[in-house]
Amino acid sequence: KAGVTQTPRYLIKTRGQQVTLSCSPISGHRSVSWYQQTPGQGLQFLFEYFSETQRNKGNFPGRFSGRQFSNSRSEMNVSTLELGDSALYLCASSLSGSYGNEQFFGPGTRLTVL
Amino acid sequence: KNQVEQSPQSLIILEGKNCTLQCNYTVSPFSNLRWYKQDTGRGPVSLTIMTFSENTKSNGRYTATLDADTKQSSLHITASQLSDSASYICVVSAYDSNYQLIWGAGTKLIIKP
Numbered sequence: 192k193a194g195v196t197q198t199p200r201y202l203i204k205t206r207g208q209q210v211t212l213s214c215s216p217i218s219g220h221r222s223v224s225w226y227q228q229t230p231g232q233g234l235q236f237l238f239e240y241f242s243e244t245q246r247n248k249g250n251f252p253g254r255f256s257g258r259q260f261s262n263s264r265s266e267m268n269v270s271t272l273e274l275g276d277s278a279l280y281l282c283a284s285s286l287s288g289s290y291g292n293e294q295f296f297g298p299g300t301r302l303t304v305l
Numbered sequence: 306k307n308q309v310e311q312s313p314q315s316l317i318i319l320e321g322k323n324c325t326l327q328c329n330y331t332v333s334p335f336s337n338l339r340w341y342k343q344d345t346g347r348g349p350v351s352l353t354i355m356t357f358s359e360n361t362k363s364n365g366r367y368t369a370t371l372d373a374d375t376k377q378s379s380l381h382i383t384a385s386q387l388s389d390s391a392s393y394i395c396v397v398s399a400y401d402s403n404y405q406l407i408w409g410a411g412t413k414l415i416i417k418p
Contacts, residue, residue: 195348233309233394233408234349247403281348290336290404296348 193218195284195297203303209270212300216263216284222246223265224289225257226281228299234281240265241288269302277304307332309397309409317415322385326412328378328395336398340369340380343392343411352380352393382414390416 196215204210216223224247225237236249240259259265263284269276279301283294309330318324330338337356341349353362353369355378361370366383382389392411399405 231410233410236406236408247405279346283348289406290398290400293351293354296350299346299348301346 195282195295197280197282197297197300199300200298201301201303203305204272205305206272206274208272209268210272210302212267212269212280212282212302214265214267214282214284214297216265216282217295220284220286220295221263222285222288222292223259223263224283224285224294225265225267226283227251228279228281229277237267239289246288272304274304277302307397307399307405307407309395309407311393311395311409311412313412314410315413315415317417318385320385320387320416320418324382324385324414326380326382326393326395326414328380328397328409330376330378330395330397330407332376332397332399332407334399334401335373335376336400336404338369338371338378339396339398340367340378341394341396343394345391349394385416387416387418390414 198213222241224239226234239247243259257267279299281299283296285292285294312327339354340352343349355371368381371378394411395409
């Protein structure tokens with residue numbers, strides 16, 4: 192079974208631009224969660240989608256948004272990029288939700304904002 | 306406030322030695338506790354997941370313990386190998402009106418030959 196894939200793996204943007212990251216979960220998994228990880232920080236939860244609906248949301252500004260498609264693939268969008276958005280963005284998939292279920296993480300997208 | 310604290314922040318040991326990583330949490334109501342291993346620049350990989358009623362769980366050379374009364378967990382690594390060099394993250398889940406996962410900052414473990 193193929194694992195979680197994220198594209199692109201690396202991205203360089205400038206302040207003020209917007210970016211879209213993509214995540215394809217493991218086949219059969221219906222839940223996708225997104226996390227931000229900065230150096231020295233724990234993973235910060237962004238949001239979770241299940242069957243195309245946002246089920247849970249972390250404490251991030253509205254510049255961070257996401258969506259999930261009918262095939263469970265998910266995208267995350269960040270508008271008006273700031274220097275502080277530079278981070279590793281991780282996507283995790285699970286069968287029916289991160290609560291009580293094992294999450295499988297992708298390799299991440301390394302975003303650098305200049 | 307729900308929090309997960311891990312110690313030590315970093316640890317260096319020689320190959321072949323054992324080590325124990327600590328996780329203390331103030332999370333309520335507690336649902337389950339997970340340990341993840343994260344190699345540099347990669348996504349975390351699940352090692353164990355324990356519910357309230359489980360005291361210990363093993364995954365190869367990794368053994369996690371949970372004391373729900375004192376709200377402490379530990380991850381013991383036996384006969385360390387160079388490939389064990391990674392960050393180890395403790396995650397506690399809580400369920401109230403909604404659920405949340407509270408992530409610790411991790412312990413960075415370095416194994417030296």
